Amino acid sequence: MSKKMQVAVGLGLMFLFMPIKVSAMHIMEGFLQPGWCIAWGAITIPFVLLGFFSIKKTIDEKPRLKILLAMAGAFAFVLSALKIPSVTGSCSHPTGLAFGAILFGPTAMTVFGVIVLLFQSLLLAHGGLTTLGANAFSMAVVGPFVAYGIYKLVQRLKGPRWLAIFLAATLGDLTSYMVTSIQLSLAFPSEVGGVVASLYRFMGIFAVTQIPLAISEGILTVVIFNVLASYSKEELKDLNLLTSEG
């Protein structure tokens, strides 16, 4: 299927499912007005579809990468289960999606991110079904795209690979939570000061809390790459050709 066709199918389904219930990252269940839930969900749907096609392409063309693909999803599972204390006196968790985004491209990780979010909202009452779209957009769309972009940028600037990986994972993680803050401040502008005042407040809650965790995610992503670099050189070589996702 051509790229254009993929986008067309994605957009078509987006409009078809517009009125569907959506839920997002770690905005809690019911804590976003229906209009916002639907809008963020609709924006996310095309990325999920592109992700399915991208994963299918990877598996079809390089079947031996299947294990690595499973590991990329598994890494997100592990990291998003770790609720870590932060300097603000509250807890949050990393997303673990940058690892896979660097390997397989950002949209593949949108799919895994949505799976993690579904697991957490259905079984853990963490995040929510209604907020799935908004949470998926911040964590599984913006995060992986930022990570992928930063990785490519540092590579182009001839920075060392570990630095590219570290910055990609750290900044991808951090921007996810900044987007969450933006989403909440758009939905809940303050009476005095409006969106900006709310943004300041939500950034203090999500983004500041996330700083040490984002650094941790950066470090852990470097660790897993170190391990792969010693045991699966061939797969990594395969991927240098594959990560050039359009």
Next chain:
Amino acid sequence: MESSVVKNKNKKGLKANIILILLVILLAIIPLYIAKGSEFEGADVVAQEAIRDINPEYEPWFSPIFKPASGEIESLLFAVQAALGAGIIGYGIGSYKSRKVNVGKND
């Protein structure tokens, strides 16, 4: 000769990884001292309070379909999630490693 070079490189990598993991642990422990006395609840709970404060009239219009009956059960499910992921990663690394050992034997 060549294999010993590879081995040394792996050892160096292992050392670097151990130091990096210790750093991550440190990053998780330091906040316990910096923010001593805090409740360390989830950032989402704090955000929920902020929403109530900004817009007291807002009523959540949907509640979770299923809620773990207690904090213990919730941590069980989080542990299951982490264990599943860790199992798959371990399997992957193990299979790559055994392949490498076998290839080495054939040479």
